[in-house]
Amino acid sequence: MSEVKLHRYFDDWMNLYKKDAVREVTYRKYEMTYRQIILLAPELRMCDLSRLTYQKLLNDYAETHERQTVMDFHRHIKSSLIDALEEGIIERDPTRKAIIKGKKSGKHKTKFLNQHEVQLLLDHLSLDEGVNWDYFILLITKTGLRFSEALALTPTDFDFARQTLNINKTWDYKSQEAGFAPTKNLSSMRKIQLDWQTVIQFSQLTKGLADDKPIFIRSKIYNDTVNHYLERLCKRADIPVISVHGLRHTHASLLLYAGVSIASVARRLGHSNMNTTQQTYLHIIQELENQDNDKVMKHLASLI
Structure with a gap:
């Protein structure tokens, strides 16, 4: 399997598949995911990805983010890793059966009026x-x-x-x-x-x-x-x-x-x-x- 680091693969992937293919505001969200991967797992290599290492990455992110934000983070990475699986860069899908956690939601504004x-x-x-x-x-x-x-x-x-x-x-x-x-x-x-x-x-x-x-x-x-x-x-x-x-x-x-x-x-x-x-x-x-x-x-x- 590839010795390439996860954040490097994700950066290449989003530039190849997402840049100019999605709206600018959407692409900026992928860039935020990229920065978070560098922050949380700067040394994590593609060959070291497993359900355990991936779940740890999600759990670390969930410590400071609400569940819906963690879900978005997970979807971004999962999309890239599915492509990596199809290309033979990784042998198994480390995102399978991932558990989405998140910190307790803060007080939100009223969502709608009667x-x-x-x-x-x-x-x-x-x-x-x-x-x-x-x-x-x-x-x-x-x-x-x-x-x-x-x-x-x-x-x-x-x-x-x-x-x-x-x-x-x-x-x-x-x-x-x-x-x-x-x-x-x-x-x-x-x-x-x-x-x-x-x-x-x-x-x-x-x-x-x-x-x-x-x-x-x-x-x-x-x-x-x-x-x-x-x-x-x-x-x-x-x-x-x-x-x-x-x-x-x-x-x-x-x-x-x-x-x-x-x-x-x-x-x-x-x-x-x-x-x-x-x-x-x-x-x-x-x-x-x-x-x-x-x-x-x-x-x-x-x-x-």
Whole structure:
């Protein structure tokens, strides 16, 4: 087997298979995995890889990271080692039956708001001052768009006659030279139905704006800037503080509670498959299933 060190193989692998094949933000995550391998196992060679040495690497990483982060770390390395196995660089898959651990999750922000809290938030928006972050927050709440998708919107993306919004690009706000970028995946390219109030509001808002220019971009944008603004709005409305991404979760949860199918919610969010939707909103789905079971039992009990 190869005497090459694991971090060296992983570096070569990600440059060969991932560079320019995945989005820049995704590639940076592979680079983070590479740096962590150097930090935790600088001398670990491919020929020394076994289930024991690999599990130790995962356990060392898990001491300072939460379980989901450890899972991502594991997936990156596993992908490279599967290729190494196929190429004959290693003889066995050391990642087989790996146990994913992680430190206890810290206190997280509220993931989504209930309908009453959403209404309180919307009541505190200022929607009579032209383009502002209040309109941005309103739109994500009503559509469930990703942050980068909402930033990329131009007036031509709105079809007011058909009451739809066309999602076909994102705004690469994380790079130095920010600009339009592809969507996260093919499923993210979609048309979203809009309610009539949103149609009226944005048909007025976009009048006179350049058709091919982002509506909300005026200068360099940072996710934290909008999150801090939303935090102030939440405090003013006396509701739990939520992030912009939390508004996307809020949109999905309200639809699920309203009885919208998982398949429809998945398409609206631009998920590549329903499994993602089911995993993300498992607690809500289980709650709704319990309510359905109660309805089923009451119905069956009424049959005499």
